Amino acid sequence: MNPTLRRLSRDPKALIGFTILLVATLSAIFAPMLFPRDPWAMATRPFLPPFEDPEFWLGTDMLGRDIFAGLAYRARMSLIVGLASTVAAVVIGIVIGALAGYFGGWIDDVLMRVTEFFQTIPTFVFALLMVAILSPSMLSIIIAICIVSWPPVARLVRSEVASLRNRDFVRAATVLGESHGRIIVAQILPNTLSPVIAMASLMVASAILTEAAISFLGLGDPNRMSWGYMIGASRTVIRQAWWMSFFPGLVILLVVLALNLLGEALNDAFNPRLARRGRR
Amino acid sequence: MSAPLLSIEGLTVALPGGGERAHAVRDVSLTLARGEVLCIVGESGSGKSITASAVMNLLPSDQLRITSGRVRYEGEDLLTLSERRMRRLRGDRISMIFQEPMTSLNPVATIGVQIEQVLEAHGVPARERAGRVQELVRAVGLPDPESIVKRYPFRLSGGQRQRVMIAMALAMEPDILIADEPTTALDVTTQAQILGLIRDLQRDRGMGVLFITHDFGVVADIADRVAVMQNGEVVETGPIERVLGAPEHPYTKKLIGAVPRFRETQADESRDAPILSVRGLTKIYRSGGLVRGVREVRAVDGVSFDIRRGETLGLVGESGSGKSTIGQCLLRIASVDAGEVRFDGQDIAHATGRALFDYRTRAQMVFQDPFASLNPRHTIGRSILAGPLAHKVPRPEAERRMARLLERVGLDAGAATRYPHEFSGGQRQRIGIARALAVEPDLLVADEAVSALDVSVQAQVLELLREIRDEFDLAMLFITHDLRVASNICDRVVVLHRGKIVEQGPVTEVFSRPAHAYTQELLGAVPGRSWHGDPQQGATPTHPIPVQQGATT
């Protein structure tokens, strides 16, 4: 087995993180089988507190809908938004960072000015603005989160690429006559991946948080509700029904925690030297 | 002999499981007397540093555990001392300096403060400190003591920083100084100065010095006694004359045999027209900009030379003299600012597109660091094939070439499917050579191709390069800072100083009758010049070279 994977599989952080994510993903996929009843349908009396009725053991909301089923169904939106926006942001970040880092000079200058520009904009307000412009939907939320979250990736990739560009194996490839494109794609990028992957897992986490925050403020997609949407929708009833906002928040917490654990574990696995330091 | 100042008895340090050997250091016993310099030599990874750290009780205890042994200092076992008592000994009775002068000082504190902290830590009253700092700075020969103490480390050169380190180490006039390769990172000339300084201070103060190095030349210059380590064990100890003159252990013999020494090579003058001819090559690095003002470094300044087929041209000079930059300009990794580079009659200094692409099959490079020059994520096969495939050589043909080359550089065919980390440094350098040869070049630039290797491996790779040059009738530009290595492989040599050529000519001539003062200084600083020991051939120098003393200022 690949030593990185081996290290990963021995790391309790990775195991905990992975297990939580697996549960979340599975429940997102299999929600319709686990809870065959329509999650939108009024199932029983509204405001049923948790742990009273074994059939609805996380309680019901103001329309009598099962919270537990809701959590399972809504995992999908949260996870998709987190993943999709991160993938998009990482792709943009890699392209921009790689071009800037590899070619340097004025290309670097221009691209980094653009990056700086996006870092100067107050990110969260800007994301909200994007959602408002595109009108709230899953896609617009993904785009908004992506737009505000690529700059750190670009910076990371840029600095990695810039340092790799002068490494001997890249010079060797140049001297051997490989094209710029091939050198970037085949020689340099694979060597920048480990920090990017570690960063990406943290980005998924923060994308989920951002999506939750956008939904919380009422700019979520009502057809594809997320956990954040659930909290936003139940924030006003917090006095009557704490469980309506408590459980979705807890689930977000767990998933984000899991992603962070996984991110740390990945970081450690890619950087065994650093990891060891922590344990001294 | 009186009771030793320091004695290491049966020291064994375990390595964390999973490594290639169970012990970093096994059953090491050494003694150090007052006023004596004991050198520990051995190849990389042989356990020299760990032995030194164990004495200071500075081992990372969670990874490296001392399983047995004692370190006695004045009768006390240092290994059983409490951290508090040990702390009082460190820097006071026993001091240590390290290899890397650039990183060993706190970047955000002035050097005066850092020296003073040592005094403070060991109870020197505040009013005496400033004076003592001045004294120390003076003693280690730093210029302008009053103002230099207010400087931050980044404003000092490597040699100056190493002097600061020495000042700190000597601040409390310790009984024992441990020096872990303190000069390896320095230029030969600076190295000679620092070695001289340590030796002088040691004589003045009667310290015992434990000096770690992998360079037998340094050993010859400084040691009273030598201990040779291999794989964590001490294989031989003895007075310097005996160990260098008549080594007993086979490993010691092998090491000493591999030490490069000046050698006379007969250049073959009757060759055809040069394949590469460089005229007035100039390279300027610009940095800064509008605000800071453009800062220009003339890294290469009007350099001209020729190389013929089958000939090796050496490029020597101290660090920063522009050697690598020339190599990069020739291969067009760096752009050329002025001058011309004619290859086979064609100017390639400003070639682009097709012409440059074609040139890439004819000029190749072997890099210094065998670890950094191979993509860690590509198999060896992929790295070697990259060149031919980029130049549209059909795959079967490319693979045939690769098989042939792997065999030629002494690797089995199975190597192609493995990754770089599965090879040793010497093997990787061989792979680097095979990769360069895979496009069948006419010119090979080797930038410090053997500097990162241990002496015994170095000798093998040099031999390989020599054979290949003859076999393929290559023109070779050999860049090195080690004059002894240069004398071993080059036909002609170019001496570079601050981007300019100060002297060039047949290697024997330049090294035996250096015309330029700088060349003389360089030669004089080569460590171990008084020792030409070669156990097989007797201790006679193959060629008399005038020794220049007193390079220390």
Next chain:
Amino acid sequence: MTRLVLSVLLRLAKAVGVVLAIVLLNFVLIRLAPGDPASVMAGQAGAADEQFMAQLRAQFGLDKPLPAQAWSYVSGVLQGDLGFSYRQGMPVSELILDRLPATLLLTGTAFAIALIGGVLMGMVAGLNAGRALDFIVSVVSLLFYATPLFWVGLMSILLFSVYLDWLPAFGMTQVGARFTGWEYVVDVARHLVLPATTLGLFYMAVYARMTRASILEVRDMDYVRTARAMGLPRRRMVRSHILRNALLPIITLAGIQAGQLVGGAILTETVFGWPGIGRLAFDALLQRDYQVLLGVFFVTSIMVVVFNMITDLLYRLVDPRIGAAA
């Protein structure tokens, strides 16, 4: 010295460019959003006709072509005029200045809590790496790091305001009460506790994690080994060798975040009904109060730029290497 001045000037020029670009981009973007202030006002009044809408649009200058609007806005901004709020009928600069102190108070306090708490936590963890204390601190900071801010806000309201009734749940001052002097300070302070801690927790976790990592990194540096080899006392080593170097990256991060915090307080301000600039921006967005939103973008971008510069200067003070290259 002149070089320093020159470099500050150049950075300023660059920053002005960036900020103007931000204003212009947002000017265009926000016009892409469906609806305009006239439609919002019609919607809220529950009645409208063509004349009414046309009057509103003319009043707001929305009847002119977009480039003309952009030009008059930008030239206004260059002269220090941030425009007029369609919605609130007062100058944007006044509106923002009205709200800014509240936000600065909130974010400043949160920032101080986060920075002090985070660095302390990170120090404790980093210096005791591998021990139980490190584990506890790491787990706590990971939890803070993973918790949605608004949720913490809600839950803390539930706990501290509703069930325990220790602290007020919303607003900056007690409703209807008009305290003065010391009483006012105490009142505001009481209102500040929950939002500031809520906002601070996440950043505290960020700083704690970063400080810890930084300390671990620095602890293995050669110069720390040197200090140990010279027998420096632990306290001294930690203070002048480890911490001073470990805090350098924290300064950078903190500088960047200090600027972003101002705009990032929307959630906290919403949950706690804090009358700040984040909430203002959100309302302005929903109400298409273009100039207010742009004003907030403008002010917060300037904040970011200013804080970055302060960070730079600070860095120059702490790290002798920076700027010495000149």
Next chain:
Amino acid sequence: ADGGSMNIIAFPEPPTLFIGLDQNGSTQTVAGKIYESLLTFDFDFNPQPGLATSWEMSEDGLVYTFNLVQNATWHDGTPFTAHDVVFTCRDFLMEVHPRARVIFGNCETIEALDDHTVRFTLKQPFGPFLMGFEMSTAPMIPAHLYEGTDYRTNPNNDTPVGTGPFKLAEWSRGQFIRLERNPDYHGEGQPHLEELVFPILPDAGARAVALEQGQVQQSQFFDIELFDVPRLAELPHLDLISRGYEFYAPVARIEFNNRVAPFDDVRFRKAVNYALDRQLFADAIFFGLGVPATGPISKRTRFYSDDVTTYDYNLEQAEALLDEMGLTPDGDGVRTTVSFLRLPWGETWARFAEMVQQQLGQIGIRVEIEPSDPASWTQRYANWDFQMTSNYPYQFGDPALGVARFFISSNIRQGVAYSNCTGYSNPQVDALFEKSAHGVTDEERQAAYTEVQQILTDEVPMAWLVEVDFPTLLDTRYEDVIVSAIGTNETYRKAKLAAE
């Protein structure tokens, strides 16, 4: 007892307090204490004196004469006179106020007979004319400050000057508005309260807590999320009052875009009407604060008729209609997919949309909810860019003012929100609304309105679901607070603390 203050929730923060230019809900609540109109109305819509002490209408319904209070002054000390009334109704409102234009556009002349008498002469009888003298429709504007100026940029807009019992003392943006007693008020011994404070509380939870903890003494309209109302009403220090909204009396409804398929088919509209459980909406969405609606006019207002076609919850009938249309379920049970433009005014309407989605899902109509913010909702609604949307417009005390506008074909005006956006058009309905508007007696008007209600409930251009009762939660210590059909938007000249 005189003295004391009262804290009243203001939500959202009023954009301005100059009621002449802005009739937002919260603007009315606050500015209603500063500005006055000639009349106010009791719970049964009988006119009551305001700035007018008495009034009379000629037999033919063409001439209205008002006698004004003698001693009223503006907050800046200038006396209030008939000239102010003429300026307001003839010039000011006609220029800026869309609702007032509908009323005063009927006037031939508006003239001051003397300083305290005004005469309105109409071109033709207009039944709801007196309703136009309600505060938000015809607030009196000081002529001496506005005459001849550009009303929208007049600097006095920031410093409201009215004749009301309270004047603006302090406005701390984002935090609170404070009004203080007008000592020169014309009402004898009024007002009683020393000051009114309106804290700005943007968060619904915060509003509830403030009310619960006694930091504010009154909430109105949808300030408090409806599910919270029953709980708060239980509290000993609060009373739930549902009177005082008769003038608004909204009917929560779904508007169909009658131009687009499948809503252009009356069978589909009926099917939707049958599939919605009105009682469930009243209970689950409005938490009992409302009753099922039967048609466009609310029982709470005038000219309601129960002699109409009703739609009891009946899924079989709904499905039968869809079958008849040929909309058959596919494999997933979906007959057709429609979109629902969600109303952006708070959580109630989000739940409303979800409920519609779920209920129509039962008969195989899949509903995609389209979220929106206030700007985009109004934009899309006004430009007919929707299939279904919810809405609950006010009725303003008379169907001619609050109801006709949604159904008459002359009011199909693209780009204008709250016009006939559904695109419903029926000449008979147009004629009946016309007739009733210009009727003089209530009897003839009622007859026409009854017929209109019958036609509309049969053709269902909308689905009327719930007649909403806004809740006022009021601290029990106050009395004489809710005294008219405009309830909390009243002047509060009479409001006072009960004697202990």
